[in-house]
Amino acid sequence: MLATDNPRLRVSRGKLQLKNPVLSASGTFGYGTELQDIAHPEHYGGIALKGITLKPRSGNPPPRLVEAVGGVINSVGLQNDGVQDFVEKKVIPLQSYNTTIIANINGVQLEDYWMMAEKLEGSPIDYIEINVSCPNLKEGGVEFGKSPKSIAAIVSGVRKRTTIPLMLKLTPQVTDIKEIIKAAEDNGLDIVTLINTYPAIVIDINTKKPVLGNIRGGFSGPAVKPMAINLVWEARKATKLPIVGMGGVCSWQDAVEFMLAGADAVAVGTWHFINPGIALEIAEGLMAYMDKNGFESVSEITGYTWRQYNE
């Protein structure tokens, strides 16, 4: 048995039911099958697919990616073939796999989210991740993620239109993440996922132009981890809902750190590019850590440190 299937790694909190606590982060794992030679979908507790929108989108002009110290900045801008194509084609090959499937949905207007929820209802996906934190859309996207009011409207509207459990993907670029979470929880949210990328700009001092075709992009990778851990810590104060933590997860040690801070599961994003085989490594590392530290199940790690300072 692969470590990824070990029952001690099972996550079961509220609507978050995963065979193990390692997810792929949306946008860094395509539609789940591209990397399967190295990173098999079944190594994951769940796979969040590339963000989709109501209509097809061609995404932002290149360059779409630039390196920075400790991470990368992307401005992909949700290139995708739309929700219709998603339910008709993208999801089909994934159904046979023993993992959960997460559809990451994005809107340029409020109603987009609602209409996508309708389209997804009945499709064989396990979770809808409402992304209100994409910094790469000219309209909508992260703007929705900044106000409790728009969060309430989006979540409640989606909730009415589907029975699929709901995740909400939060932007780190807010004054108070707790009020955002509360607004979402009051309106039927099941699971909190955080963080998305930080808005960032790189300027080439020779051309004197922004490097990215879209000027601004979103920063992710190892450098964001301590900030993400802080936000998981804060989120844990706001809610008892399950939390999926991400932002700079590059090793099983990072996964443990997120869980000690209060995350029920973690997602790997950028580091897929550096080490596509990371999910299995994290599962193996978690097993060894649990053995060494006397944890019977992975859920005992969740919030272990946080509780010492908050309860």
Place this chain on the structure above:
Amino acid sequence: MLATDNPRLRVSRGKLQLKNPVLSASGTFGYGTELQDIAHPEHYGGIALKGITLKPRSGNPPPRLVEAVGGVINSVGLQNDGVQDFVEKKVIPLQSYNTTIIANINGVQLEDYWMMAEKLEGSPIDYIEINVSCPNLKEGGVEFGKSPKSIAAIVSGVRKRTTIPLMLKLTPQVTDIKEIIKAAEDNGLDIVTLINTYPAIVIDINTKKPVLGNIRGGFSGPAVKPMAINLVWEARKATKLPIVGMGGVCSWQDAVEFMLAGADAVAVGTWHFINPGIALEIAEGLMAYMDKNGFESVSEITGYTWRQYNE
């Protein structure tokens, strides 16, 4: 003549009058004289001294510093001997230097700022930097920096009590930095300085405790640069006031990048620990860059890129 004194590096915008655009960031340059063998105060356009408070403070329990990918996280917590000691002792040796002196003031309550302004009025400092962004205070500090209302109260209160030009040091951890800036400008602010550190936590997975004595600290260093550039870019949209940009400045190239994005001057923080002689190097690099790129004066660099996309 040292590059640092070259008139082409002069900064003159509103109340920001500096012989060159390189400042030291508060908290990373002590009280100005400690590093003078390597980093002479006169190499700087201005030196922001370690943050002070109304009463002496012993600061946070150690460990106060931890490394992370692309930066450091500190929880020094404003250890200082109070404003009285500051005006009586700390400022005195600096008066003779050909540079500007910036007092960085911090409050646990609103009135602290006002009372410190009164104490500083008449002292030989050139700028007061109101720090509403320290993440290392249990009360006050960054909490004030999050709401336009408290910003308005603090800035207007300080403004009434002193004729010294006012800087406001902003936290990056806000939803909309523009509304903060507007509130400050409406109440008499002269200069915007940004960014302070990002709240961050590191947990040791072996001890299962936060590494920093104060649990949370503030993240700074090279990794924050692209996020800081983005915030300078945004700040430039909100105001025509002079902007001092900082966050990850490690080279003259970084300084140029901040200026192209809209900063009138930059400050070096964390990188003082790695390269204390950096101010002189930046000044020299700026001179060479101006020659190569046909800029007559450093002010021509400011906003060069920003204007192509915003005017």
Place this chain on the structure above:
Amino acid sequence: MIQTRAIVTNIRDLGADYFLLEVESPEIAGASKPGHFVNVLIQDSARVVLRRPIAVFDVKSNRVQLLVKSIGEGTRWISLREPGDVVNLLGPLGKGLFDKTDAKRVIMVAGGVGLAPLYYYLTYYKELNIKTVLFYGARNAKSILFQNELLELTDECVFVTEDGSLGEKGLVTDELRRYYLEHGTAEGDVVFACGPKFMLKQVVDFADAEHIECFVSLESFMGCGAGVCLSCVIPARHYSQDGDKYFKLCTDGPVINSNIIDKRYFEESYAGH
């Protein structure tokens, strides 16, 4: 596609900042075809985060050869490897191009390190006994690599240097034009080109004008190298309803038929904004 820790078996300093790295990897060697590349993990660097894409230069039984020009921190790191060192590779990546076995005459145009992806095609067409003509330009004589091997591998081989220190003086594209002026186009001609953008533009314009099928090997900033991140896109000539359309260089390329590329891509100013 696999991820592997390959042992360096040899590294040769070719001068002019070029290095030929050879690693042992039976899996990648076995699966590699012309047009493929590998993604090299750069270690011990504060500035390099992403892997670096490098074309498969040649395959010798279980060994993969990479021709690398040291231009920055990542390629410099590669150039400093020593025999016995371990290099973490992801590959083979890319589409690998094989629909041109019906070519009658293959014209290769290489500028500088642009030789890297073309060399493997030359060995391939040599095996197929298809005629190849190579135009290979570089700054000076020192930067013209593998002269003997190339003379061996090709039917005709024209070296071009900017300073005239070897072969013709001038630009590789001028030699290409001159060749066609002399020999005329022929049914079944295929052009492959790799090099700086302004060179590619000339080649593509020329091939378009002469109606010659043309493939170019392009570069872009890559995240995953494997089709999952959508970072590496190049604008496509055929617009979709929705506006621009892009293809993924890593999985649709990096060697790509030039007729599917939006020509604006070749403009110097092209950066999307």
Place this chain on the structure above:
Amino acid sequence: MIQTRAIVTNIRDLGADYFLLEVESPEIAGASKPGHFVNVLIQDSARVVLRRPIAVFDVKSNRVQLLVKSIGEGTRWISLREPGDVVNLLGPLGKGLFDKTDAKRVIMVAGGVGLAPLYYYLTYYKELNIKTVLFYGARNAKSILFQNELLELTDECVFVTEDGSLGEKGLVTDELRRYYLEHGTAEGDVVFACGPKFMLKQVVDFADAEHIECFVSLESFMGCGAGVCLSCVIPARHYSQDGDKYFKLCTDGPVINSNIIDKRYFEESYAGH
């Protein structure tokens, strides 16, 4: 204090992960005194941002010697330097302790790499003709460095190993106690200690009980190493009105009179929370 790019003149692998690095720096060599340290810039690392503080081990005319134990990425980088390499140093840093020229007998207690800052004191007191007694403990015989030199430098020298493979078996602090039981305390005794915290605690408790003046060389996470960042603080025994009070290890130390340290610092649980 200067910042300098010093050339490595020698590096010796001493075994057990210890390395002796020698660099040429007339300025630092000239200004260094016992108790000083340098801050070494670590290059080519994705994980190491800050400089690494390393005690001045010894000075030989224009050269500075550093004894480094490779325990992580930074010290490993130092251990991999080769003659001719350049190392960027900041120094000398620290207070450097010199008010103990009136000592009659100096007792040194070193645990493992704790030998590093004490060695230079030994050479110093040797020159002053002040009697020195060294208790030097380590895991095993291999980790006891510079045996001959130390026997030369000291008046008495007791090696202690955990496994008994060299000298006495047990803990260095037990030997310290045994020594005083035999010889008794004397006017003008001064103790210097450097090593793991639990060892320092024993030494300090003992010195307190016996009313012997005691100096310890401590470690903490340092930002600047030069007194400007307030990162490296150690709690002070004497409280201020405002609550706890701290001193800066980098400029008030790192060798510090143990009577100014808050004893809670030596508790295993001490981390401030």
